[in-house]
Amino acid sequence: MEKPVAGTSGGRRKGLSKVNYNRYGYYFVAPFIIVFLIFQLYPIIFTFRTSVSDAIGWDKINNSVIIGFQNFKMYFDKSSPLFLDFWNSFGNTLLIWLANFIPQILMALVLASWFTDTRMRLNFRGGFKMLIFMPNIITAATIAVLFYSIFNYPIAPANSFLQQAGILHAPFEFFRSTTAARSIISFVQWWMWYGNTMIIMIAGIMGISPELYEAGLVDGCSSRQTFYRITLPLIKPILLFNLVTSMIGGLQMFDIPHLLTEGNPNKTTNTIARFIYQQAFTGSRNFNYASAASVILFIFIVMASLALFWVMRDRDPAARALRRAGK
């Protein structure tokens, strides 16, 4: 909090430069602030405002009136037409996210610990990393349509392969089965993102001071002990960060479900982002209901992130000390 006093701190920045030049800082950050206010902050405020207004249809975009919290009743009153739709999409989103996130983080951790294990000294690490990460770079829309083409019915590579191999004797309609459709979406999400998580984990592990590992080696730690006693406690903040960003991303999942299954069969793969999209950009353009759903989602994300930070906070002073030592 304390402000640096001229002459005593910042030896390099003293004298003529400090007094004369600091006002230039405002010019340098001004474009960022202006654009942020207009294109990010104002839309958030506008979404909150629309959620308590009567903006249905094009005409109301320019002259909507605030009507209070009636729009939110749509999602908390069991008899309303949107209640089931919304909460089902919410459940689907959480389910699909969990089904891809848990295997994703486990796989990433295991791979990262192997790739950074100094005693294992694997070859071709760079090549493996490059290939495993690749799906993350390709347009999600392309991947969604690609998997749609691969799992299509009746003629598509997946069905052809299963029939040629003698595992199926008739083509299977993957996108008519709830379990199969959800599994395919979860799989695609896992497949796209575990490489990304792995790279982040590797970077995190590489950031741990090698002295700690050397100390472990001297004390005769096994690979497993090294992982559980040194690596895991020290990359906990990165795990947490990853958990939160993945959750924020996962709750907004749109491209893959939208282009792969279109929410089918029977809306069991509909996600919240798709629900909001359908409310706001199809049919009668219920901007107010979409905004109300967005606000609920926004609040949920903020609460969940805070809860995660709180749950994963350091309770163990020894771990905290170890981490400080590691820096």
Next chain:
Amino acid sequence: MKRTRWLVVATLLLITLALFFLPVARFPEDALGMLQGDIDKFTRRVEEYQATYDRYVAQGDPKEKLDKQQVKIDKAKATLNELLAEAEELKSGDAGGALKYSLLPGRLPAELQFDQMRINESKIYQANPEQYYLLVYLAFGLLAGALVLLLLGGGRLVSKLYTLSSILNLAGILVLLYAILRLKAFPILNPYADARLTGLQFPLLLLPLAALLISASGVRNTKRTMIYVLCTALSILSILPFWLMLVNATRSTYQIQQGMSLLPSTYFQSNLNILTGKQFDILVGFKNSAIIAFGATILSVYFSALTAYGLSVYNFKGSKFLYSFILAIIMIPGQVTATGFYMFMYRLNLINSYVPLIIPAIAAPGTVFFLKQYLSANLQLSLVEASRIDGAGEFLTFNKIVMPLMMPAMATMGIMAVIGSWNNYLTPLMLLSNPTMKTLPMMVKELRGDIYRTEYGSIYVGLSLTALPLMVVYFALSKYIIAGVAVGGVKE
């Protein structure tokens, strides 16, 4: 390998081999299934008659007509009840019994016959029991081989035999898994039903898997080999869908209908012609995406560098607060505010314009954060002061002296920004409705539509054309991209 570990692995493999001789599947006699067809038919008939009766009542038809209909209903109901009673009897009595099947030395029971109709329905499928028996023997042989090699290895601490044994074990598990899946798929003719797998399938697969994991984690060389195998498998998994896409782009519709192949064919040109013949103008999409992606990236990187420089060189009032604020807004969920963003753009009359896709990129908190980190590690303030003494203005100093210094970091962030913007789907989807302004990801959606229903090859051509540029860029720049992802994640 430690003695106890060695014993455990050997025992697990031995039990697995013994399990081959226990019944893994049953073929129940499916009299019930045949009855079910009749039951369904009569249930439907009763419902139909009832509906007609209700209609008559509603219409106020004469009593005779109603009585007649009532008789019909009663008759159908009586038959249905008879059938249901029969089914109940079958269920409780476990009548008919089932044929049991064990993998070894088993042959499918002679009573079983393949349902040729179901085989003919799909021309690809063949039920070949002889081939199947070979497969089972192969699985047994591989697992037995694994056991023998393990025994030969003895209690020695390290031995190549262990690695070989693990490889055989893994191959055995895979072949066995395939054999069990395939067993379930034999189309059996009535009165017997298709195979119902017993609970035995789980120990049959899990015990050798446990043996594999235990033995692999015990010997470092074996573990290394198994990691290589796994990583290779994962790498193949990453490539396979794209490979299928590229291969199918060169195959004709007829060839694709005939089954899957991993070898390319020669129909790329004709597929491409079909695609372009359907108004799929990939070049327009390419141009649009490029304008947006490069426009947004240049603005994003330049202004982020400007902001980062402003934050790290000048000590103005609120600079510390602004930096914490930028860290906080990295996490803001973007798509959540899409509705508000859209409505605001509508008010500004910026629908069907690239402005809302390009200009907001100026405020990229993640990039600012990364560039600020880079500057605090790499920029000597004396350099800035020297430039001031030489009489350069502040912006000239930034453009001529500091920016070249930041180039590596700006390039990394630039690549990430191009890819992010190029892949963005939802925002352009909301804002652009003019077909000539569509971006590449939006055009991909068309490939899912009805006009390509039977033109399988051209769908894959379209997909390949959208994916290939990215793949080329990725393979050329993967080092920087992976570095960019790594620094993006380690923020704490």
